[in-house]
Amino acid sequence: MKIAVFGTGMVGQALAGRLAELGHQVTVGTRDVAATLARTEPDGMGNPPYPQWATAHPEVSLTTFAAAVAGAELVVNATSGGVSLDALTAAGAENLAGKVLVDIANPLDFSQGFPPSLFVKDTDSLGERIQAAFPGLKVVKALNTLTAELMVNPKALAGGQHTVFVAGDDAGAKRTVTELLESFGHTDIIDLGDITGARGTEMLLPVWLRLMGTLNTPMFQFKIVR
Numbered sequence: 614m615k616i617a618v619f620g621t622g623m624v625g626q627a628l629a630g631r632l633a634e635l636g637h638q639v640t641v642g643t644r645d646v647a648a649t650l651a652r653t654e655p656d657g658m659g660n661p662p663y664p665q666w667a668t669a670h671p672e673v674s675l676t677t678f679a680a681a682v683a684g685a686e687l688v689v690n691a692t693s694g695g696v697s698l699d700a701l702t703a704a705g706a707e708n709l710a711g712k713v714l715v716d717i718a719n720p721l722d723f724s725q726g727f728p729p730s731l732f733v734k735d736t737d738s739l740g741e742r743i744q745a746a747f748p749g750l751k752v753v754k755a756l757n758t759l760t761a762e763l764m765v766n767p768k769a770l771a772g773g774q775h776t777v778f779v780a781g782d783d784a785g786a787k788r789t790v791t792e793l794l795e796s797f798g799h800t801d802i803i804d805l806g807d808i809t810g811a812r813g814t815e816m817l818l819p820v821w822l823r824l825m826g827t828l829n830t831p832m833f834q835f836k837i838v839r
């Protein structure tokens with residue numbers, strides 16, 4: 614499949630690398646290609662700058678959000694939640710129409726420091742805001758409740774015996790995303806229904822962040838026992 618990954622951070626890198634490894638044609642979208650390729654410093658989490666990752670992944674190309682989406686069947690949103698609508702606007706609603714969007718972003722507000730709060734919750738969600746702003750997109754909320762490494766390599770923890778969720782309005786898009794998650798190695802994928810299901814998975818973040826501090830590692834994930 615031809616896939617556009619929006620995001621040059623650790624999530625964008627993890628998704629782009631794994632999708633390319635699985636044989637997909639992957640293009641990463643960024644705001645300013647030259648600026649991204651000029652980065653020399655690790656990000657705030659200590660991850661290597663994009664050019665270092667790109668050197669090890671010559672099969673993945675880098676372009677603007679709008680160019681990345683041209684011809685893509687599926688788009689991954691791995692941008693910072695507060696600016697996801699800006700990134701999608703830059704891609705252009707007409708370019709996005711009819712495409713499946715895997716929305717991994719979380720609506721985290723770091724303006725008051727750590728831990729962040731959620732800038733939308735309870736009766737709305739970032740997933741819903743994206744769907745409302747881009748009605749032509751088929752938004753599927755997925756993978757926002759686990760660390761990047763486990764998103765694409767679930768078997769790295771407990772043999773992959775943990776749970777991920779999908780939520781979205783379009784049944785066909787959810788099937789496509791579920792198959793993609795299965796190709797990563799996920800085996801327990803719960804369909805939470807329409808895109809309002811994103812409220813619950815985004816509101817897991819305060820618990821997730823507290824667990825990361827308590828366990829002192831991001832290598833954990835929820836398992837729904839039933």
Ligand code: NAP
Pocket residue numbers: 619620621622623624625642643644645649690691692693694696699700717718719720721756757758759760761762
């Ligand atoms: P991030 O630092 O949250 O986001 C990086 C991306 O946001 C970059 O591609 C950047 O574009 C884009 N961006 C920043 N400001 C922008 C603006 N004004 N307009 C358009 N785009 C802008 O990266 P991340 O840590 O990889 O996380 C990505 C998303 O996944 C976040 O929403 C996060 O909450 C979610 N998530 C992360 C994890 C994790 O393990 N880190 C787990 C679950 C969910 P440029 O390329 O142009 O710089």
